[in-house]
Amino acid sequence: MERDQKSAAARVLIAVLAIIAAALILTPLVWMVLSSFKSSDQVTAYPPSLLFRPTLANYENLARTTSFLAYARNSLIESGGATLLGLLLGIPAAYAASVTRASWPALATLSARMAPGTLFLVPWYLAFRDFNLIGSYTALILTQGVIALPIVIWVLLPVFDAIPRSVLEAAQVDGCGVLRSLWRIGLPLARPGIVIATILSFVFSWNFFLFALVLSDHSTKPLVVAAFNFIGEGSTDWGGLMAAATLITLPPLVLAIAVQRWLVAGLTLGAVKG
Amino acid sequence: MASISLRGVEKRFGAVEVIPSLDLDIEDHEFVVFVGPSGCGKSTLLRIIAGLEPVSAGELRFAGERANEKSPAQRNVAMVFQDYALYPHMTVYQNMAFGLEMRRMTRAEIDERVRRAARMLEIEPMLGRHPRALSGGQRQRVAMGRAMVRDPSVFLFDEPLSNLDAQLRGQVRTEIKALSQRLRTTMIFVTHDQVEAMTMADRIVVLQRGVIQQVGTPEEVYEQPANRFVAGFIGAPAMNFLPVTQEHGAVRLGNGTALRVDHTRSGPAILGVRPEHFVAAPPGQGLAAELLLVEPLGSDTLVHFMAGEVRCIARVRPETRPQPGQVLHFTVQPDRAHLFDTESGAAMR
Amino acid sequence: MSTSLSSRQRGVLALLSVPAVGFTVLMVAFPVAYTLWLSFRATPLGHASHFIGTANYARLLHSADFWNSIRVSLLLYVLSLAMELVCGTALALLLFRMQRMPAILRSILISPFMVPPVVVGMMFLIILDPTIGVANWVLGWFGIAPSAWLASPMGVIPTIALIDTWQWTPFVALIVLGGLQSLPPSVYEAARIDGAPPHRVFWRITLPLLRPTLVTALILRSVDLLRFFDIIYVTTQGGPLNASNTLNIFTFHIGFELFQFGYASALAVTLTALVFGVVLALNQLRRAVAW
Numbered sequence: 001m002e003r004d005q006k007s008a009a010a011r012v013l014i015a016v017l018a019i020i021a022a023a024l025i026l027t028p029l030v031w032m033v034l035s036s037f038k039s040s041d042q043v044t045a046y047p048p049s050l051l052f053r054p055t056l057a058n059y060e061n062l063a064r065t066t067s068f069l070a071y072a073r074n075s076l077i078e079s080g081g082a083t084l085l086g087l088l089l090g091i092p093a094a095y096a097a098s099v100t101r102a103s104w105p106a107l108a109t110l111s112a113r114m115a116p117g118t119l120f121l122v123p124w125y126l127a128f129r130d131f132n133l134i135g136s137y138t139a140l141i142l143t144q145g146v147i148a149l150p151i152v153i154w155v156l157l158p159v160f161d162a163i164p165r166s167v168l169e170a171a172q173v174d175g176c177g178v179l180r181s182l183w184r185i186g187l188p189l190a191r192p193g194i195v196i197a198t199i200l201s202f203v204f205s206w207n208f209f210l211f212a213l214v215l216s217d218h219s220t221k222p223l224v225v226a227a228f229n230f231i232g233e234g235s236t237d238w239g240g241l242m243a244a245a246t247l248i249t250l251p252p253l254v255l256a257i258a259v260q261r262w263l264v265a266g267l268t269l270g271a272v273k274g
Numbered sequence: 275m276a277s278i279s280l281r282g283v284e285k286r287f288g289a290v291e292v293i294p295s296l297d298l299d300i301e302d303h304e305f306v307v308f309v310g311p312s313g314c315g316k317s318t319l320l321r322i323i324a325g326l327e328p329v330s331a332g333e334l335r336f337a338g339e340r341a342n343e344k345s346p347a348q349r350n351v352a353m354v355f356q357d358y359a360l361y362p363h364m365t366v367y368q369n370m371a372f373g374l375e376m377r378r379m380t381r382a383e384i385d386e387r388v389r390r391a392a393r394m395l396e397i398e399p400m401l402g403r404h405p406r407a408l409s410g411g412q413r414q415r416v417a418m419g420r421a422m423v424r425d426p427s428v429f430l431f432d433e434p435l436s437n438l439d440a441q442l443r444g445q446v447r448t449e450i451k452a453l454s455q456r457l458r459t460t461m462i463f464v465t466h467d468q469v470e471a472m473t474m475a476d477r478i479v480v481l482q483r484g485v486i487q488q489v490g491t492p493e494e495v496y497e498q499p500a501n502r503f504v505a506g507f508i509g510a511p512a513m514n515f516l517p518v519t520q521e522h523g524a525v526r527l528g529n530g531t532a533l534r535v536d537h538t539r540s541g542p543a544i545l546g547v548r549p550e551h552f553v554a555a556p557p558g559q560g561l562a563a564e565l566l567l568v569e570p571l572g573s574d575t576l577v578h579f580m581a582g583e584v585r586c587i588a589r590v591r592p593e594t595r596p597q598p599g600q601v602l603h604f605t606v607q608p609d610r611a612h613l614f615d616t617e618s619g620a621a622m623r
Numbered sequence: 624m625s626t627s628l629s630s631r632q633r634g635v636l637a638l639l640s641v642p643a644v645g646f647t648v649l650m651v652a653f654p655v656a657y658t659l660w661l662s663f664r665a666t667p668l669g670h671a672s673h674f675i676g677t678a679n680y681a682r683l684l685h686s687a688d689f690w691n692s693i694r695v696s697l698l699l700y701v702l703s704l705a706m707e708l709v710c711g712t713a714l715a716l717l718l719f720r721m722q723r724m725p726a727i728l729r730s731i732l733i734s735p736f737m738v739p740p741v742v743v744g745m746m747f748l749i750i751l752d753p754t755i756g757v758a759n760w761v762l763g764w765f766g767i768a769p770s771a772w773l774a775s776p777m778g779v780i781p782t783i784a785l786i787d788t789w790q791w792t793p794f795v796a797l798i799v800l801g802g803l804q805s806l807p808p809s810v811y812e813a814a815r816i817d818g819a820p821p822h823r824v825f826w827r828i829t830l831p832l833l834r835p836t837l838v839t840a841l842i843l844r845s846v847d848l849l850r851f852f853d854i855i856y857v858t859t860q861g862g863p864l865n866a867s868n869t870l871n872i873f874t875f876h877i878g879f880e881l882f883q884f885g886y887a888s889a890l891a892v893t894l895t896a897l898v899f900g901v902v903l904a905l906n907q908l909r910r911a912v913a914w
Contacts, residue, residue, distance in 0.1 A: 010720075011722075014717060014720045014721055015721075017717050018717060018718070018721060018728060021714055021717065022728060022731045022732075024789075025731055025732065025734065025735055025789070025793060026731055026734070028743075028746050028747065028750055028789065029734060029735075029738070029746070031746070031749075031750055031757060032742075032745075032746045032749075035749060043749075043755075044755050045755070046754065046755050046760070047760050048755070048756075048757045048760055085646075088642070089642045089643040089646050090643060092639035092640065092642065092643070093639060093640045093642070093643035093644070095639060096636040096637070096639040096640045097640065099628070099636055100628065100633070100636055105640055105643065105644065108644075108647060109643075109647060111899075112647060112651045113846075114846045114898060114899070114902060115651075115655070115895050115898070115899075116849075116850035116852075116871055116874075116891065116894050116895060116898060117850070117852070118850075118871055118874045118875055118878065118887070118890075118891040118894065119654070119655060119658055119891045119892070119894070119895050120650070120651065120654040120655065120658070121875075121878065121879070121891075122654075122657075122658055122661060122878055122884050122887055122888055122891070123653070123654035123657040123658055123661070124650075124654060125879070126657075126884070127654075142650060143650070145646065145650070146650050146651060149643060149646065149647070153643070164357060164359060166355040166356070166357050166358075166359035167359045167360075167361060167362070169326050169353075169355070169359065170353065170355060170359035170360075170361070170420075171361070171372075172325075172326065172345070172346050172347075173324060173325075173326070173346040173347070173351060173352060173353045173373075174347070174372050174373035174376050174420075174424075175345075175346075175347035175373060175376035175377060176347075176376060177345075177632075177635065178632050178635040178636055178639070179635065180376070182639075184372075185361060185363075188363045189362060189363055203737060206739070207737075207738075207739035207740065207741075209739070209740060209741050209852075209853045209856075210852055210853070210875075213856075214879055224739050224741040224742075225741075227741060227742070227745065228741055228856075228857055231745065231748070231857070238749050238755075241745055241749070242745070242746075242749065245742040245745045245746060248739055248741075248742055249738050249739065249742050252737050252738070252739065253734060253737050253738065256733055256734075256737040257730045257733065257734075257737075260726075260729050260730055260733050261729075263733055264733075264794070264797045264798060264801065328629050328630075345629075
């Protein structure tokens with residue numbers, strides 16, 4: 001009896017602590033969203049107003065006075081392009097590395113991921129300037145592809161490794177060459193992994209800031225860079241800024257929550273099974 | 275339909291020599307079983323024949339034609355894997371049709387072949403299911419079906435029964451045997467289980483450390499084992515081995531007991547006696563055996579005893595109801611005793 | 624068993640990796656080599672670059688700003704890492720005690736590190752604003768004097784560390800939780816039978832067994848923390864008074880605001896050496912604590 005009571009009390013305590021932790025995590029995000037629905041008076045009021053009449057004015061302003069939609073389109077093109085590039089290059093490479101049990105491609109792309117972006121940025125800047133590609137989608141997709149490729153390879157390597165060798169051999173006996181085995185056996189079996197790789201590469205290039213900061217121009221800058229520029233524009237329009245921040249956050253958040261169970265394993269590049 | 279011949283085939287994995295140099299001929303329509311302990315190279319040999327493993331040296335011929343460079347598909351082999359290796363994302367039907375699709379067969383012909391094989395294996399109701407929805411035995415049948423529809427020139431089985439429970443194993447064993455008699459295709463079957471080898475094979479190939487120890491019919495391998503390894507590996511419980519000195523028409527054990535045995539020469543040897551070839555003798559004659567352990571099997575009873583330094587097993591009639599501690603007397607059937615060279619282990623004939 | 628592939632298959636498989644390898648060589652290997660080369664050259668604007676030996680490196684070694692950035696980087700690194708590991712482990716232990724983690728809680732946990740760092744920066748700019756920020760208001764309830772947060776030269780590093788802790792603690796917690804869940808339950812049962820009280824079990828059993836997982840989290844966070852950029856660039860751009868000028872921010876400033884490519888290259892090479900040095904050292908540690 002005493003033990004039961006004790007464990008019930010412990011369960012309540014654990015639940016309370018978990019709710020506190022969740023609240024701590026959520027508060028900044030909630031504050032961002034709340035601020036985005038405040039009028040410019042309310043958002044700068046001190047003490048801060050908790051009860052207020054929500055307004056959509058900030059969102060309307062974003063659409064009316066800024067090229068928000070164009071930036072969103074840029075983000076979509078660049079992250080989508082980088083993801084596609086990562087998948088096109090990464091899927092065959094991961095498959096080959098898995099079948100041949102070669103570890104160097106994974107290690108090479110891993111060190112590319114660990115290096116600070118500033119290490120590549122000067123040569124990229126100079127090369128793209130020489131080819132007149134500064135501010136082009138090409139430059140942005142190629143550089144964001146450097147983010148996407150390791151993610152694709154690291155998510156898919158364990159996925160391909162998990163396919164029993166005998167299944168691939170059975171395909172070989174059935175008359176499949178390497179390419180056909182990849183197309184008819186490897187790809188369908190790796191489909192869940194490919195979905196995760198796609199989402200993770202998309203989210204990460206969507207969120208990535210540094211490369212686009214240097215290599216985009218006014219017509220190609222993605223949302224993260226555009227939002228950063230909003231900060232600098234004179235006296236800050238906090239409401240508008242928070243509205244932009246909220247909108248930028250939505251796609252990665254929704255996508256990530258959709259694959260949350262596999263997210264950690266993907267993020268740790270296979271070092272940890274989440 | 276094809277005969278297969280291997281000439282001087284070698285296989286190395288890096289510095290490790292798995293198969294030193296091997297010659298073997300397999301006849302058309304023959305059911306050959308490769309048997310041996312794990313690591314003896316039997317699976318590697320099968321994979322070499324399948325074309326999944328390139329040889330390090332030597333030549334492989336299918337129906338007289340050099341096949342070293344041919345892919346598994348070109349060799350027209352079909353294989354049943356130990357874990358069945360069914361395509362998890364395909365239905366049973368698609369699994370069986372896949373190999374035919376790769377051969378650009380018409381839909382109608384694929385359908386006809388798949389349904390015929392499914393009927394033969396009694397898996398028709400499962401054609402629409404995925405492998406994960408099948409039991410182990412059903413998966414095994416699908417794997418066989420996938421091989422059968424191809425109408426291959428050679429069927430290869432890589433320990434296909436090892437993942438089944440004992441009862442099912444016996445049943446599938448009989449079915450495969452019946453199938454082989456019906457299809458009359460060359461079949462090569464790899465197993466570590468000598469019962470499977472004995473019951474199914476036209477010819478058994480006994481392997482140890484990549485070297486063929488003996489090739490022969492089950493009867494030959496059982497009755498005239500070429501060496502001590504084969505004699506010990508085939509037959510359960512295993513043959514008893516006793517160091518002896520040969521005399522004219524008899525052998526003498528270390529403890530002085532003499533046993534009448536045919537085909538003796540002179541000098542030391544290893545006497546091999548299967549448990550069923552010990553013969554009860556009247557008290558005072560032959561080998562006195564104080565029973566250490568009695569294992570009744572129902573049809574007969576196994577008794578354990580020491581003959582000098584060696585622990586022996588004899589098979590006796592269950593009606594005798596032997597008890598531990600009791601002393602029995604045994605001689606051996608003179609014409610069923612085997613003598614092996616003490617050094618090489620080769621049978622002395 | 625890679626020897627089982629025929630030479631033809633090997634050829635096709637090699638071809639499959641060619642695009643990825645080619646891309647990596649073009650986009651990573653060449654640029655790295657070029658940066659290395661450039662780090663030994665002077666790059667005056669509008670003129671051809673020329674070789675100056677190790678002058679760029681000598682310059683950074685004699686630069687107060689460089690040493691400041693090293694100090695800032697390491698301070699931020701150690702502070703953030705310590706907070707994230709301690710809070711992350713505590714949170715993981717809490718989650719591990721829950722019989723079943725509700726899906727909504729997991730969603731909440733992954734939210735912070737899926738938010739673009741730029742947005743995180745913006746978010747905390749308004750929360751920590753000295754005049755309108757909600758943070759000072761809340762602290763006021765407890766009688767705590769308002770802080771300048773990011774605007775304070777003394778407070779800026781702890782503040783940024785706090786922001787990073789908010790963003791990455793749940794990530795560390797999920798990794799550690801994975802580690803906890805993979806520990807053999809029989810070990811706990813054995814410890815219970817041995818009569819060990821819960822806190823002893825944690826210090827003597829759980830924590831030692833968890834060390835490999837913790838080192839993995841350490842490595843993953845180290846890579847990000849040593850090249851800390853986005854949040855600082857958005858919030859303080861290295862200020863106030865260089866107080867948050869990390870090596871990566873400093874490098875960016877030299878390269879893309881002053882356009883001194885040679886010197887910036889030397890700084891980037893140094894930063895990379897620092898990151899890889901730490902990762903290699905931690906990797907040794909990982910071997911040492913493996914069980």
